[in-house]
Amino acid sequence: MLRIPIGSITERGLDMDETVEAALLPLLHAVSSEGDIRFTRPVRLRLHAMLAGETIRIDGTVTTAVRMPCSRCLERFDLPLSADFSATAAPQQPSMNDTGAGEDIELSADEMDVIGYSGDSVDLADEVAQQVIMALPFKPVCRDTCEGLCSQCGANLNQAPCRCPSRDEANPFAVLKTLSFSDDKR
Known part of the structure; x- marks a missing residue:
């Protein structure tokens, strides 16, 4: 589920088109369990991944739809969501302890805003959920003339x-x- 199999990435890259129910993504399940937002369509991920050494460049689009209350009239309405994103995935490095002053410090993938992976696939579940959450409007309005x-x-x-x-x-x-x-x- 929302994983890029690294061995399947060719010289031309890998195109993927996957769909998953929002309730299966922990971050989106938490958002919808609060009661104000309900996902009315599955989350669809379309992406293109390119391999450069051990680093993977990912360009994609996430789409879904939600039912939420209007911030002006409080009536519930359906809102389609779409977000384009770019990300980089890199192998996770073992964490380094600070061994003294003057030595180089190695940053983890999380600290560099990179998706860390280990093994033979990259898990995109959290990245996809974050993209959906960032696409939600701060003040949703059912229509401009509300x-x-x-x-x-x-x-x-x-x-x-x-x-x-x-x-x-x-x-x-x-x-x-x-x-x-x-x-x-x-």
């Missing part, structure tokens, strides 16, 4: 106007709009 909720009564303004007094009537400073000043400066 009116939201009335700040006084909470009515959904997309369905019908509320009967609350207009802001101008409720504003004690609204009377200032009726004042007129003469241009006569004496």
Whole structure:
């Protein structure tokens, strides 16, 4: 599941097209178990991997769809998600202890923002889940013209106007709009 078999990468690279249910990816399962977001389509991964020595260059696209509440009107809506990404995978090195000052320090793959792998395949489950999470909007909106909720009564303004007094009537400073000043400066 979402693994690149290193032995299958040829000189031209390897193209993969895989689909997995979001619930099978621990990070996405955690996001959806909070209740606000539900994945309505499986996560699809399309990628091209190229081998350069022991390092693997990965370019791909992740797509799925979610049902989530609008941040303005709180109505649930479906949102397709798509994220292009590039990543590098490198063999995991055993961690080095700091043996003294003046010696070179070797960084692990995690510290270099590289996907570490050992064995004959690269596991992309966490990388794919992270790409989906980063594609989620911070303030999701069901549509650009969403009116939201009335700040006084909470009515959904997309369905019908509320009967609350207009802001101008409720504003004690609204009377200032009726004042007129003469241009006569004496």
